[in-house]
Amino acid sequence: STGQVQVFTTPNPFITAGGPPVAVWQPHSSGTNFLVLNGAWDSSGVITNWVPGGIATNFNSRANGRYRVSFLTARDPTMFSGAARPPGYATNPPVLVVMTNGAVATNIIATGAYWQTNMLTFQTAETATSLEFRSFTTNGVFLDLVQVTELVDEREAYFLPEESLKPFTGENAFGNWTLEILDNRFGLQPSPRLPLALIWKLDFVFANTNPPAIPLTFCPPTTNVASVYDPNCGLVTHTVAGDEIKYFIVEVPRRATMGTNILSGAGDLVLLYNRDGLPTGSQPGDFIDNANGANAGETLLLTTNSPPGFELRPGQRYYRGWRTSMPAKPTRSPSASRSTARIRI
Structure with a gap:
């Protein structure tokens, strides 16, 4: 002391x-x-x-x-x-x-x-x-x-709010959240006593804003065709409807000099390409391939020299997406497609 x-x-x-x-x-x-x-x-x-x-x-x-x-x-x-x-x-x-x-x-x-x-x-x-x-x-x-x-x-005690938080669904959670506590038990000295919270937190369940992207693989490893395969190296078919976009990731081998991207399937399909991120058709760096009509698929040839500004980069990844040519009509029937990337070394 x-x-x-x-x-x-x-x-x-x-x-x-x-x-x-x-x-x-x-x-x-x-x-x-x-x-x-x-x-x-x-x-x-x-x-x-x-x-x-x-x-x-x-x-x-x-x-x-x-x-x-x-x-x-x-x-x-x-x-x-x-x-x-x-x-x-x-x-x-x-x-x-x-x-x-x-x-x-x-x-x-x-x-x-x-x-x-x-x-x-x-x-x-x-x-x-x-x-x-x-x-x-x-x-x-x-x-x-x-x-x-x-x-x-430490045990966590969970409490429900007096009013539903459902009106906040879809709103931005950024900002100051305030916890109000009332302690009016009988016999408190002083009464009413100022309540005390040692620690508290809010748990948020955020919407998934990043759509999943499927890596294209080589099956068997000795082939030069990267696609989505089942365990038996069979090609897998994907389906889109309305304004949905399916995304894929292509890992380019270091020795690759050319890559042929083939999109085949039913419906009028659009092939999207971006070297730096998931393409939407309106992002900077997006390349849109929509040259063919219905049921004809699309083909995009990439080399280390072309297309200008969208060249193939050996040893790096690029991103592909595909959708129907009329995404604004949600009543359009689903289009089934098989997405394939052929990498020539």
Whole structure:
């Protein structure tokens, strides 16, 4: 301890019976010890020396562990009605500084002459952690029941909102979210008590904004034709409807100098190509191949020199997509297609 710290023994120094809290120092009977982080007491229960005090301790901890410290605080309930205040006695409420490893974790203002529960959580960095309570004012705070608890396997309690969050579906979740807490249980002191949330979070289920892309593979590995195969190296057929786009990824071998992209199937199909990202037909870098009519498919030849600005890049990937030529009509019947990329080395 530093400064003036007194251990005072009494069953309960505060009572509230039809009025404001009053001090009941006499008689000094045995009971629960509590600390007074200010001056020294005389035999009649009066503080005679007003000097701020503090107390510190060390405890073993886990690196990057989470801990909760709880403690009781109160201000001096001594009444000075009809008498002068002792020299050095501050008129403002006492302030308690809580420090972990020498850094200020929080400041507590003891506004009332009754025991008040305080809690805070913190994360430790080392295997040994210091905890210190220091009085910031000469009328130091009363301190009792200090407990440190490691938060291991914390249980999460889930609560539903009073009103449905369904109206927010599809809205942007970015911004400030506020949690409102009400604690109006009977018998609280003070009543109503300001509620306290140690930690809370919101879990969002976001819509998938990135459409899946299917990698085209070589089956067997010795072939120069990359496509979507089943386990027996049979070509797999895909279907699109309305404005849907199917996406594929082609990994170009380092020795490749030419690649023939073949899209075959039923319906009037459109082949989309982009070297840097998924093509939509309107993105920068998109190449649209829609030269043939219905049921004729599309073919796009890529070399290391052509088409200008869309050349094949050996050792890198490119992206393909395909859709029907009339995506604006959702009633259009589905078109089945087999998507194939032929890479010539």
